[in-house]
Amino acid sequence: xxSAADQITFTGNPLDRASDGxxxxxxxxxxxxxxxxxxxxxYRGDPLLRDGRAVFxxxxxxxxxxxxxxxxxLGVRNDRAHFAVDLSEAPxxxxxxxxxxxxxxxxxxxxxxxxxxxxxxxxxxxxxxxxDWHRRHRHCAVCGSMTEIxxxxxxxxxxxxxxxxxxxSDPVAIVLAxxxxxxLLGRGPHFPPGFLSALAGFVEACETPExxxxxxxxxxxxxxxxxxxxxxxxxxxxxxxxxMGFIADAKDRALTLxxxxxxxARWVEKGEIQSLLAGVxxxxxKLPPRFAIARRLIERWAGQ
Ligand SMILES: [Zn+2]
Numbered sequence: 001x002x003s004a005a006d007q008i009t010f011t012g013n014p015l016d017r018a019s020d021g022x023x024x025x026x027x028x029x030x031x032x033x034x035x036x037x038x039x040x041x042x043y044r045g046d047p048l049l050r051d052g053r054a055v056f057x058x059x060x061x062x063x064x065x066x067x068x069x070x071x072x073x074l075g076v077r078n079d080r081a082h083f084a085v086d087l088s089e090a091p092x093x094x095x096x097x098x099x100x101x102x103x104x105x106x107x108x109x110x111x112x113x114x115x116x117x118x119x120x121x122x123x124x125x126x127x128x129x130x131x132d133w134h135r136r137h138r139h140c141a142v143c144g145s146m147t148e149i150x151x152x153x154x155x156x157x158x159x160x161x162x163x164x165x166x167x168x169s170d171p172v173a174i175v176l177a178x179x180x181x182x183x184l185l186g187r188g189p190h191f192p193p194g195f196l197s198a199l200a201g202f203v204e205a206c207e208t209p210e211x212x213x214x215x216x217x218x219x220x221x222x223x224x225x226x227x228x229x230x231x232x233x234x235x236x237x238x239x240x241x242x243x244m245g246f247i248a249d250a251k252d253r254a255l256t257l258x259x260x261x262x263x264x265a266r267w268v269e270k271g272e273i274q275s276l277l278a279g280v281x282x283x284x285x286k287l288p289p290r291f292a293i294a295r296r297l298i299e300r301w302a303g304q
Contacts, residue, residue: 009111009291010235013122015075015082022073022152031073031081035059038080039071043096043104044088045128045239050102052113054120056082057098064097072130072153074123084127084153088135107237111291121291125237132239133167141165168240173212174200175246176297177223179253179267183301184223185285186257186265193264194286198294200243209244217248221265222256225249231300234293243293247301273302 021027031037038056041048048055065071070086090096093104105113107128114121130153137156140147145160156165176198177184185196201216203209210228217223228248236243253267268285276287277299288294 008232008234008293008296010122010125010237012119013075013126014119015077015123015126017075017154018073019151019154021076022154028073028152032062032071032083034081036080038082039065040074040082040084040123040127041065041087041096041098042084042124042127042131043090043093043099045132045237046093046104046106047110047124047127048098048102049105049110049113054110054114054124055098055102057085057101061098066097070131070134070149070153072127072134072149074126074130082123084131086131086135088131108291112289125235129235129237129240130167132237137165169235169242170240171203171209171212172200172236172241172243173203173209173216173246174198174243174294174297175213175217175225175228175248176294176301177217177221177225177248177250178301179250181270182253182267183270183273183298184217184221184250184255184265185268185298186221186262188261189259189263194282194284195288196264196266196268196285197288197292198245198297199262199265200294202241210246213246213248217250220258220261222254224251226251231297232293234296236293245293245297247297270302273298277302 037059040056065085071083074082074084087096111121138146140158140160140163142163143161145158147156147158150157186199187196199216199220201212203212213228214225217225225248228246231245231247234243255265257265
């Protein structure tokens, strides 16, 4: 049975992306001028929070938005257009416009503060994803000209060669390898000791996510996988990953770690996982937070 608490974080965006409307510049202009429209301010991808809620600015605040700031259309809810505004030019979050309304909060902290299932997180994720892409893709990848925002921010157009550029999504296979009643958890060098998770890697050219899962586990842990089963997916706006979650069977429990990628890995019995999910604290194993798909994979497997 599913409930709001089971909703995967950053999914369930309530906005209608209005792909027909946004293609018309006059429609976008009218929505920008509409007093009903709402503006979501972000500083380098981080939302403005006040009293545990994301701040959406009313149209009157537009006067205080710097004219150079990029604004992109996100969608419509209840007849109100929602836009994201990039206020990243300020030297620090406390210097950015509207900082006195709340605090620009790193998105991982915001994910805790806003709860796991908030619709707002899906909107914030979309906003962060788009604004980050616009910041980093100002030039045409074909001819090098400066590109221009089109379709309210859903793409960029090159006036030099006519190329269209669309926001990228980087597919990632994340896989919980299992053997009998144990699952494999590990961590990369950028995580502190004990912070273990399912292993993951970017899908490479002309590769399926299932093939990627098999390759990553072989390369990083020396594990031979079979029966790779797709579970669910998650958009992961750090900055633009599409996480595809799998559970798979390992041939045996032998591990050969590629220590450049995985510095610690171990097989953890299902009973241990269940006690950790029930809240037992251990220094040697800390499971990922519920806003991460890895946690949801672990929960699904442990509940089977
Ligand atoms: Zn071009």
